[in-house]
Amino acid sequence: MRKPCCDKQDTNKGAWSKQEDQKLIDYIRKHGEGCWRTLPKAAGLLRCGKSCRLRWINYLRPDLKRGNFAEDEEDLIIKLHALLGNRWSLIAGRLPGRTDNEVKNYWNSHLRRKLINMGIDPNNHRLNQTPPRLESSNNVSVSANSSGLKTRQSPRPKSCGGDKDQVSDAGSCLEDEPSRLPDLNLDLTISIPSPSPAKIEKEQKPCSYKHDMLRDSDIATSPALVLFR
DNA sequence: AAATACAACAACCGCGATCTG
DNA sequence: TCAGATCGCGGTTGTTGTATT
Known part of the structure; x- marks a missing residue:
């Protein structure tokens, strides 16, 4: 019933490369967050939207603190x-x-x-x-x-x-x-x-x-x- | 120095909630 | 009102680095 979130044949999986990161950052800087489903294609990424969203939220967002917890x-x-x-x-x-x-x-x-x-x-x-x-x-x-x-x-x-x-x-x-x-x-x-x-x-x-x-x-x-x- | 065990964390998956036509 | 699309969350797994034997 439910369609997969993306066409898995055409998407990369696993660790993100620097190029992919940069593409995602550039795209979101220009267009903002959201519309994750269409984002990968628009940004020229072979990733599913879900993966892009996760990468952005957990790793690329500029307001992330990272490092050890106080x-x-x-x-x-x-x-x-x-x-x-x-x-x-x-x-x-x-x-x-x-x-x-x-x-x-x-x-x-x-x-x-x-x-x-x-x-x-x-x-x-x-x-x-x-x-x-x-x-x-x-x-x-x-x-x-x-x-x-x-x-x-x-x-x-x-x-x-x-x-x-x-x-x-x-x-x-x-x-x-x-x-x-x-x-x-x-x-x-x-x-x-x-x-x-x-x-x-x-x-x-x-x-x-x-x-x-x-x-x-x-x-x-x-x-x-x-x-x- | 090599093998093994363990820790850390990035990423994926499935599902429920919500949105939208 | 309803079905499909989309989003976001929490659980789980996979990979990599480090410590120990």
């Missing part, structure tokens, strides 16, 4: 994840210059493990009954700093699957049993970054997407947040 960014991600679960675009929307993919990758490769090492279940942000071999102190504070994270431990699972059914409940878990939570210090008074140009544009659209509808209103009224304000 400690306050880590803390914010952890706090927002406790509230929102795996809604990476929402989380990334509150970290200027960061993309959902970047936040997601950072969570899966660093923060998740960090919480586990601290004896905290990264899915629901609760203290585990039986913490795993702790390599550092028993400090339970989520705000612990990120130094010395490079740890070797059991091989990572083939995938992060299994999160699927649990993670989206992170917020509701908080709601359910706040008394069992670790000291999360969910102080979300951290200044809310100004949205990226793309976000601004999106927010100006008459009909916003589901996730945007969740954004400020949901957070503002979230029982979990109210709880920790």
